[in-house]
Amino acid sequence: MPGTPAPRRLLVAGNWKMNGDRTLAATLCAAAAAAARAAPEVDVAVFPPATLLEQAAAALSGTPVAVGGQTCHGERDGAHTGALSAGMLRDAGCRSVLVGHSEVRTEQAQDDAAVARSVAAARAAGLAPILCVGETRAEREAGRAREVVERQIGAVLAGRPDAADGLDVAYEPVWAIGTGRSATPAEAGEVHGWIRGLLEGARGGRARILYGGSVTPDNIGGFLAVPGVDGVLVGGRSLDPTAFTSLVEAARAAAVRRLADRRRP
Numbered sequence: 001m002p003g004t005p006a007p008r009r010l011l012v013a014g015n016w017k018m019n020g021d022r023t024l025a026a027t028l029c030a031a032a033a034a035a036a037r038a039a040p041e042v043d044v045a046v047f048p049p050a051t052l053l054e055q056a057a058a059a060l061s062g063t064p065v066a067v068g069g070q071t072c073h074g075e076r077d078g079a080h081t082g083a084l085s086a087g088m089l090r091d092a093g094c095r096s097v098l099v100g101h102s103e104v105r106t107e108q109a110q111d112d113a114a115v116a117r118s119v120a121a122a123r124a125a126g127l128a129p130i131l132c133v134g135e136t137r138a139e140r141e142a143g144r145a146r147e148v149v150e151r152q153i154g155a156v157l158a159g160r161p162d163a164a165d166g167l168d169v170a171y172e173p174v175w176a177i178g179t180g181r182s183a184t185p186a187e188a189g190e191v192h193g194w195i196r197g198l199l200e201g202a203r204g205g206r207a208r209i210l211y212g213g214s215v216t217p218d219n220i221g222g223f224l225a226v227p228g229v230d231g232v233l234v235g236g237r238s239l240d241p242t243a244f245t246s247l248v249e250a251a252r253a254a255a256v257r258r259l260a261d262r263r264r265p
């Protein structure tokens, strides 16, 4: 359609967290590559732990699957024992990085300002950051979900009119991560609407907004039926090659449906 921007490509991203060894990595990479080749309408990315990044990058080189780090430090280098810079991730073959995952925010006491520095560092190193945001159960029950998500995103967008350019965001309610209790598609859609409003004002029209939190092959279809959901960030199910393949297949089906809907007069 003339004048209509191309739809955002759906992304299926697998966060392996602190799981896996070389053997599992080889299996997961082979499955991700095969799934991505069979689903050219969607983007696929995996986020292995640091020890497996180079192996994954080598295994996935020449395939459509992007490799990313699970976090990065806000500084380029220096005395930060145990940390990884964005440049190091890039050097290891990464194209992307998760920033502000709730487990990192909590376990490493990462505040909004540190998350914003990591996003800036990722961009400076040429990585595509995926900014993770989301409220706790207590915050949701207190009616503060919107305030929390807007604060977390605002810290990254602050003072830069083009801050959302090249950024993807994952809405991951903390209470849904690894609990087996996902948000409903309607809950996700509501928060995605708030986030979209913030991103549009910061040249984020192309930014994807993913949903994450106990996504499975059984519930992904409900999320991707919501027009504002541009993909999924998956933890537990990304460690099962069969499940991850099913997730990519489901995203492909959703992408094909969306394209057909756009073509319909």
Ligand code: PEP
Residues within 6 Å of the ligand: 015, 017, 172, 176, 177, 178, 179, 180, 212, 213, 214, 215, 233, 234, 235, 236, 237
């Ligand atoms: C995550 O860690 O980003 C996540 C969404 O995990 P899970 O799919 O296991 O809830």
